[in-house]
Amino acid sequence: MKRSLKRRLQEGTVIVGEGYLFELERRGYLQAGSFVPEVALANPDALKQTYRDFMNTGSDVVLAFTYNAHREKMRIIGKEELLEPLNRSAIRLAKEVAKEHPLEEALVAGNISNTNIFDPYDESSKSKVREMFAEMAQWSKEEDVDFINGETFYYHEEAEIALEEILKKDLPAVITLGLMGENILRDGYTVEESCKILSEKGALVVGMNCFRGPDTMQPYIAKIRKHVDGYVGALPIPYRTSDEHPTFFNLPDGGCSCHLPTETTFPTALDPLYHNRYELAEWAKEAKGIGVNYIGLCCGASPAMLRAVAEAVGKETINSPYSPNMEKHFLFGKDKTLKEHNVGYRFKA
Known part of the structure; x- marks a missing residue:
């Protein structure tokens, strides 16, 4: 039988492969900038293969690629009529791949994310955000996902709205925060305060994802672990962020002599700034050592990096025979x- 997310967390570390956004852009199936996952409709086989590659290198979860597949993003690209078909297709493709796992069917997670329209001083924006989350959570429920992952929230209140809408569907919730360069959420909460509240309000897993590499995420994960009684998740980007440049949005590349068409290396010139897989494996050991239960990588990650992370915490993956x-x-x-x-x-x- 396929174990639930809660049972897997009770029995050990859960590995989660994210980072489809950058990976599919590298593979040529997604546009950097708008970053809308039209691939779920335009190139479903490419999306299935990406799901498969991350599952085979250790992910216990096939996360439906609906990050940015919300009403606001679809409005911006002028394809709002594709919103529901895109969401349903991404989930159905994830379910197909999850069943391919030769040992135990992988979990399938719905996915909702930061909307970029939330404004703590504008009540109408909060209503719009809630409506967007409610419809995505409803589609996930109807497509019979195992849980919903709400991620990359840089406002605590937006994360709370996401949690509320997930719990209304009687589904387990994973809520992870994206911490920007101020080192505090944009509505004034510390990440540990926010995660403690979210955990107490019913999130099965709380933590952080994206924006920060291991070096600038891990100190905050340690604070969250001390403040939260429940399960904690950490999914950094695989780039060498620093105290001076804590996120990948403004990472400089001192060795680049070419003219960049963008203001910074983000998002398409980050290549020289990767951590190697062995550094990521050492981070995973550290995260597990302090009691992080839900471990993965976010934007920029490759399947080989995820395999190194999984193996570092004691997991043998489907593709471990191909490890170096x-x-x-x-x-x-x-x-x-x-x-x-x-x-x-x-x-x-």
Whole structure:
């Protein structure tokens, strides 16, 4: 039988692959800038393969790619009539892939996210946000997801609205916050205050995702872990953010001599700023060590990075047989049948 999210959390660490937004842009199926997941309708096979790649490298969850598939984003690109078909298609494709797991069917999560129209001083904006979340949560309910992931909220109150609408559908809720450069949510809450409230109001998992790499997210995750009695999640981006540049929105690339068409390296010139998979694996061990239960990676992540994270916390993935093994490499291997003149040349190559 497929275990619920709660049971999996009770029995160990849950690995969650996110980052479809950047991954599908890299693969050529999504436009950077608008970042709307039209791929669910325009190229469903590409989306299924992306789901599959992250599941096979360790994700216990196939997260329906409906991030930014809300009414406001669809309005901006002039395709509001595709809103419901897009949401339903993304979930149905996720369910198809989840059933392919050879050991235990993966969980399927609906997904709602920051709307970018929430204004704490504008009650009409709050009503619009609630309506947007309510309809997406309803479609998730009707498509029979296992839980709903509400993510990347930089206002506490918007996260609360998301939680309320998810719980109205009698579904488990995972709520994660996106912390911008002020190191505080934009309506004045600290992330630990916000997560404590959200957990007490019924979220199964609370924590952080996106915007920050491991170095600038982990200190806040540690605070959340101390303040929250329930399950805690952490899904950083795989980029080398710093105290000076805590998010990927303004990360400089000092080595770039070319002219960038954008004001910063975000979102299409971040390539030189990646953490390698071994650094991400060390972060995952640290996160698990302080009691983080729901671990993953967000925008920028690749399946190989997620596999390293999963293996670092003790999980064998479907694709673990393809994890790096340099024993047979012609220069760096130690297999006794390798040619000595090649192995000896490794220091000169």
